[in-house]
Amino acid sequence: MTLHTKGDIKVDKHLFQVMVQFWNSAYKCFTFGEVDLVSTVEEYTTLLRCPKIKVRKTYARVFNGQTFTKKLMNISGMSEHWVTARIQQKGDSKCIPWENLRDFVLTHPNERKRVDIFALSIYGLVIFPKALRHVDEAVIDLFNSLEKGITPVPAILAETFRSLSTCRKTDEGRFIGCAQLLMVWFHGHFWKVDKVSYRVFSEGYSLLKEETTIQKREDILEEKWMEILQNLKEGDIDWRAY
Template identity: 40%
Template sequence: MRSSFKSDYGDIAHLLYVPIDETLLQALVQYWNPPYSCFTFGSVDLTPTIEEYSSLINCSKIDNDRIYSKSNKNKHFRRKLERLLGALPSWVEDQVAKNNQKEYLKWEGILALASASPGGQVQRDMLAFLIYGLVIFLKALGHINVSVIDLSDRSSGGINPVPLILEETFRTLKFCKRNGGRFQGCSQLLTVWFHSHMWTDAKLSRSLYDGHFSPLEEFLRKED
């Protein structure tokens, strides 16, 4: 399962082990320059790029020419969730809740279903769905936005989610800069991206973002 998961989804499972440094994130927000969508450190401007975030995810199946776009058929998310998780319509209906007229999923039930799954492709795709919903596109603690279902349903087919991840990161940084509050983009990816620019190991200087190196694995190795 591990090799097939990595083949379809890259290194996103490593995000589960990346610790969130709230102090670092709060400091980064203060240096965010919304008009130019970059961090400004004195005379130095630094911003995450599609190439860098693609390297962080490190998925060989991502097709850079097939950029993910949101589906206009979100109303059919229940059927997609049934197919994705191998669940019954009645079970799916029980997991859907509303908050301010917006529908979301209660992750406890999905986690319980994942734990009881016998394995194979359904469990693999379920794990990716949980990572997308609870780590990469976190909207609220304990909730999974229904829009993640469409992305997760299509992601194993080579669709490139990186521009959407960056868009959400920039949007959240802009909001935090102007209004304060907790950063709710993918904190783990932003943390590793920033740390990777601080690494001074000479052997990493040429290969960090060339597609043959895993920054997430390197970050976890350095943390250990």
């Protein structure tokens, strides 16, 4: 199994390889020792910091409506000519290269547009990566729906569960969900595990910020992670993910 990951949050590949082996495809949850655990809509909503969205209004792609070009024009604030000239075809999807969006993040005169384009890039490159170093049409469609208060969380979780089940079934393939978010979720529950360096939570603690600064745990080999997860007890788990 290989990982498709980007961004500042490092993925412990040894831990990830072992975690997948504990995924129960039938019940769609992890079974670690005595513990069954699965990431929830509420947890991912908190991690993504989108509590104001309408949790009962779930994203589903609609194929009629604004074109890809129009949606990209709205997000970027650029002309139709500029957008059309930069759209590329990757497989069965239309995309725009990250390098074009990166220039906007650094130089766009509108601060709101800079933030929107940066957020779009995170969704396209980290949460739903498809074409390497490109943001594809489906991600832009999802991002365009966020302003309407539509939650992307169930779609993110569904992709994560589907990818875990595929990797578990075949013992190979590429995990194409958001590995970083899954790692953050895991550490939020398992910070008390013995012999693993997790910091103690305090007021104002940010799990995502912690993940960008925490020491790499790659000195813990797969065999050791396997032993830790096989022998987990209920007391090792923090049932409230911060």
